[in-house]
Amino acid sequence: MTVDATVALERVPRLSARFRLQYETAQNTWVLLYPEGMVKLSPTASEILRRVDGKATIASLVESLEQAFPGVDLRADVIEFLRIAQDHGWIEP
Amino acid sequence: MDGSSPERPQLPPPLWLLAELTYRCPLHCAFCYNPLDYTKGGAELSTAEWVRVLREGRALGAVQLGLSGGEPLVRDDLEELVVEARRLGFYSNLITSGVGLNEKRIRAFKDGGLDHIQLSFQDSTRELNDFLSSTRTFELKSRVARLIKDHGYPMVLNVVIHRLNVDHVPQILEMAEAMGAEYVELANTQYYGWAHLNRAQLLPTREQLVRAEEATNRFRDRVGSRMRIFFVVPDYFERRPKPCMNGWGSVFLTITPDGTALPCHAARMLPGLAFPNVRDESIEAIWHRSEGFNRFRGDGWMKEPCRSCPEKTRDFGGCRCQAYMLTGEAENADPVCDLSPHHHVVTEAVERAREPIVETKPIMFRDDRNSRRLAGEAPVQESV
Numbered sequence: 001m002t003v004d005a006t007v008a009l010e011r012v013p014r015l016s017a018r019f020r021l022q023y024e025t026a027q028n029t030w031v032l033l034y035p036e037g038m039v040k041l042s043p044t045a046s047e048i049l050r051r052v053d054g055k056a057t058i059a060s061l062v063e064s065l066e067q068a069f070p071g072v073d074l075r076a077d078v079i080e081f082l083r084i085a086q087d088h089g090w091i092e093p
Numbered sequence: 094m095d096g097s098s099p100e101r102p103q104l105p106p107p108l109w110l111l112a113e114l115t116y117r118c119p120l121h122c123a124f125c126y127n128p129l130d131y132t133k134g135g136a137e138l139s140t141a142e143w144v145r146v147l148r149e150g151r152a153l154g155a156v157q158l159g160l161s162g163g164e165p166l167v168r169d170d171l172e173e174l175v176v177e178a179r180r181l182g183f184y185s186n187l188i189t190s191g192v193g194l195n196e197k198r199i200r201a202f203k204d205g206g207l208d209h210i211q212l213s214f215q216d217s218t219r220e221l222n223d224f225l226s227s228t229r230t231f232e233l234k235s236r237v238a239r240l241i242k243d244h245g246y247p248m249v250l251n252v253v254i255h256r257l258n259v260d261h262v263p264q265i266l267e268m269a270e271a272m273g274a275e276y277v278e279l280a281n282t283q284y285y286g287w288a289h290l291n292r293a294q295l296l297p298t299r300e301q302l303v304r305a306e307e308a309t310n311r312f313r314d315r316v317g318s319r320m321r322i323f324f325v326v327p328d329y330f331e332r333r334p335k336p337c338m339n340g341w342g343s344v345f346l347t348i349t350p351d352g353t354a355l356p357c358h359a360a361r362m363l364p365g366l367a368f369p370n371v372r373d374e375s376i377e378a379i380w381h382r383s384e385g386f387n388r389f390r391g392d393g394w395m396k397e398p399c400r401s402c403p404e405k406t407r408d409f410g411g412c413r414c415q416a417y418m419l420t421g422e423a424e425n426a427d428p429v430c431d432l433s434p435h436h437h438v439v440t441e442a443v444e445r446a447r448e449p450i451v452e453t454k455p456i457m458f459r460d461d462r463n464s465r466r467l468a469g470e471a472p473v474q475e476s477v
Contacts, residue, residue, distance in 0.1 A: 018247055018275070020184060020208065026106045026154025033184035035209040035249050035276060036157060038108065089318070 009062070009075075013082055013091045014054035021049055032090055039090075048081050052091055058082065106154025107346035107380055110183075111358065112143065114171070115163040115350050119192045121227035121458040122215065124253050124288040124295055127163070128361060130468035132461050135351035140170040142371065144177050146348055149376035151181040155346065158183040163350065166193030172201045179206025186211060188251075191237035192230060203244050210241050211249040211278075217264040221257065227458045238272045249276040254305065254327075255288075255295035256446070262305040266312045266322070274320060279309065281327035285359045285414060287459045290467075294456050296446040299330055329439050333404065334411025334427035341389035341413065346380065354379045356386055359414040363423050389413055389423075396424050398432045 015021060020033040030046035032039040041049065047068070051061050062075045085091045116131040138146070147158070158178050165171055166189055178185040187202065187210045194210075202210075212234065215222040219231035241248055250269045254262065262279065269277045281302070282288050282295050297305075309324050328335050338345045338357045347355040352371040355361055361368060368385040369378075380386060388394065392405055399410040410416075411427020419428045420435045428435035457463050 017245075022182060024154065024156060031156070033156065033208070035211070035247060036159075036186055038156060038184075 008079060009059040010057050011093055012055065012057050013052050013093060015052055016089055016092050019090055045081060048078055049085070104381060105343055107150065107344065108155060109157045109159065109345045110150045110155040111159040111161055111345065111347040112146065113161050113163065113347060113349050113358065114143070114165045114168045117167045118162060118164040119228060120164065120190050120230065121460045122225060123291045123456045123458050124255060124282050125459040126283065126286040126288060126358060127459065128286055129290060130464060132464040133468050134349065137350045138352050140173055142352065143174055146371050146376065147174070147177055147181055147183070150346065151183060153377055153380060156184060158185045159188055160185060161188040164190055164192060172198070172205055175202055175205040175207045184208050190230065191234045194237045194240060196240065199240050199244050209249060210246050211251050212238060212241060213251045215252070216258045217261050217268040225257065242273050247276065248272060248274040249278070250274040251278040251280055253280050253282055255282040256297040256301065257295070259297045259301045259305050263308045263312070266309065270316065270320060276321050278323045278325060280325045283328070287457065289418060291456050292442065293445070293454065296329065296442060298446045299443060302327065302330060328429045329443055331429055332431040334408050334429040336408045337412035340409045342386040357414065362414055363417055394424055399426045402432065
């Protein structure tokens with residue numbers, strides 16, 4: 001693991017105030033809502049973003065996900081998704 | 094997708110609910126897409142009726158709510174509707190000219206859970222803003238822009254673009270930047286309603302548009318992700334039609350002030366189609382089983398060249414209202430498509446825009462007097 005990744009694991013991501021995360025019963029899916037638009041989230045993306053509460057570090061997100069889905073090493077996937085989410089402006093570092 | 098069966102079990106929900114709360118408006122914009130005969134509609138829905146529309150729409154899966162008009166701030170129950178929308182889980186968008194917004198009301202909207210305010214400007218100059226809207230509102234809008242920022246809302250600025258302001262796009266973008274706008278919609282005029290009536294005065298030349306788009310791209314390069322700019326392409330200058338409403342009755346549900354339910358805000362112009370009213374039927378029945386909503390779902394209604402066209406799944410044959418307005422038949426291909434035998438009506442309009450405007454016909458502002466005249470309730474006597 002590189003030094004950068006270690007530092008990243010201690011970061012606390014939070015959802016951008018420009019987006020609202022909610023579950024849509026009619027579509028059976030989690031969505032991100034923003035002015036006049038919506039992103040439908042994949043099951044994986046939903047599991048990660050639901051845990052982004054502005055308090056949990058990335059390390060504790062990974063831990064929580066690995067408890068929910070035992071036997072899988074999720075760290076790289078989580079870090080990669082959070083990078084994409086940040087590029088889209090969904091989360092802030 | 095096969096559209097031959099009118100009642101498909103997999104019908105998607107109306108994700109976008111546009112509530113046109115009133116046709117009353119303090120502005121008189123010459124490019125308004127409201128119907129010419131807007132004065133003819135029935136009484137506005139009551140607060141209780143709108144609440145029922147919101148509840149039934151949300152139960153069906155609607156999630157984005159547009160609070161529009163006319164000017165929605167004219168309704169003094171807007172605060173109440175905002176609270177109900179938030180309680181139901183809508184993402185609510187107030188689409189406003191800003192007239193009627195003050196400290197007290199915006200605070201109530203924020204506390205009530207309104208998610209976003211889209212503010213319209215007509216131009217970057219007071220003179221043209223006030224001329225196009227036929228009001229003195231430029232200074233007021235500038236104050237409202239500050240209110241919106243001060244209350245922590247993302248600032249979405251909407252400017253309808255046409256021949257008279259298209260050369261001001263660089264200044265409009267600078268104004269947006271100075272206001273701290275996060276999003277800017279440069280909405281090239283779509284020619285419906287009052288905009289269609291005033292098309293000769295509003296349609297820009299292709300050269301003007303190219304310059305405006307180049308200016309927009311240069312601005313984007315400079316500001317980066319700080320400001321997102323949408324340059325809504327004017328379809329008259331395209332060779333393929335827009336996928337209007339993302340397909341008839343597939344995403345959009347508009348409720349007009351008197352409760353008429355429409356698959357798009359212009360659809361009431363189509364002849365021989367009965368559109369249901371929320372006073373008579375539930376939103377569920379309207380979306381799933383009404384003739385008006387099923388009429389152009391799928392592709393069973395299409396004629397050539399759309400019927401055998403591989404692109405029909407992408408653009409759905411374009412816009413039914415435009416096909417009707419420009420060819421006389423709603424089933425025809427949208428004549429924006431260069432495969433349409435009627436495409437020349439669009440290219441001819443664009444060609445005519447190159448000629449200097451001869452004042453044979455004055456611009457018609459959207460107001461009650463002109464609406465009644467155009468609806469045949471008073472003699473048409475064009476004067477400005």
